[in-house]
């Protein structure tokens with residue numbers, strides 16, 4: 302366990318070892334890392350860092366229902382018995398900001414910690430995740446690159462760091478570097494889902510469909526014991542299959558791997574944000590290509606309803622609009638838009654900006670598109686389309702909203718806008734745009 306050789310202050314060696322294992326497990330997307338935190342707290346109930354790490358890990362839930370648990374974790378972390386190092390105290394300081402729904406301030410503390418402890422992998426993972434949620438790609442890249450000279454290949458977490466570095470590079474369109482780091486991460490640990498994911502992103506951005514299918518099919522057998530990121534990696538495989546027109550296979554994978562209601566992970570948390578956004582973005586892509594997806598939208602109706610008045614993740618709110626409209630729940634879709642609008646008008650923190658600039662126009666466009674009001678899609682969404690990055694997510698994920706816009710322009714025969722969108726999508730980083738399904742037809746026309 303290197304984690305920047307972090308001191309974990311507890312008198313119990315069992316508690317320290319269990320927490321170090323949990324932090325390593327979280328970085329590797331292990332489904333059971335919270336059990337190791339439980340073990341740590343069982344051995345030392347006053348273990349401040351175990352309380353802090355659990356609460357910080359819950360930020361990934363992106364749902365208001367986790368806030369009480371995070372607050373309680375903060376209180377217990379502050380009440381811990383053992384004196385803490387400055388490194389540990391900074392974790393608790395970051396948690397205070399996270400609990401106050403000020404991820405922008407938490408990020409500043411994460412950056413400070415990484416400046417002093419560039420090999421703290423848990424902190425790299427948290428920082429990347431938080432920056433990712435606000436579309437702050439350049440900082441994701443800079444954090445990894447600044448830390449890189451401090452890492453060496455014999456460190457335990459080195460393969461995980463390579464995966465992070467790969468993804469930071471990929472989102473900045475440094476595809477060659479991203480692919481090199483991602484492949485090296487996988488050579489060192491074939492079971493790392495984030496390394497697999499980073500390279501899948503390179504391949505989808507470059508339109509390398511066959512490479513993408515081979516890459517993910519070759520690695521999917523290594524993901525046992527990992528969490529919802531595995532569903533997202535299957536989603537990525539579906540993106541490649543979409544380009545091959547293999548719709549039946551995608552529907553089969555949807556039911557068995559992307560969102561299988563019988564799987565223990567989905568049963569434990571049917572509204573996980575990764576899962577909800579995967580479902581919305583995949584089913585809509587299929588429908589835009591004329592595929593009948595049957596009753597599948599219904600599996601995420603409840604999680605989408607759960608986003609009304611819940612603004613912990615504007616990116617998911619925008620996807621909830623897609624889902625509610627697809628389910629024909631237009632009254633709830635209107636309610637969602639009202640609650641998002643009120644929040645956007647009243648919140649002066651980073652979530653408000655994210656909602657105002659990106660998630661709200663995207664959500665309105667998704668609903669108008671479902672109603673067939675393509676004029677409203679184009680009028681409402683075209684002007685601010687390049688601000689979409691502010692709602693976070695990856696280039697590949699946000700692309701579904703560009704597909705909505707392109708489809709509406711196509712339906713209206715808006716040649717000028719289509720030409721502009723073809724340029725925009727290339728500038729965003731997609732290569733071979735003219736060969737991609739949906740876009741090929743729309744832009745050729």
Ligand SMILES: [Fe+2]
Nearest residue numbers: 498533695697
């Ligand atoms: Fe992804």
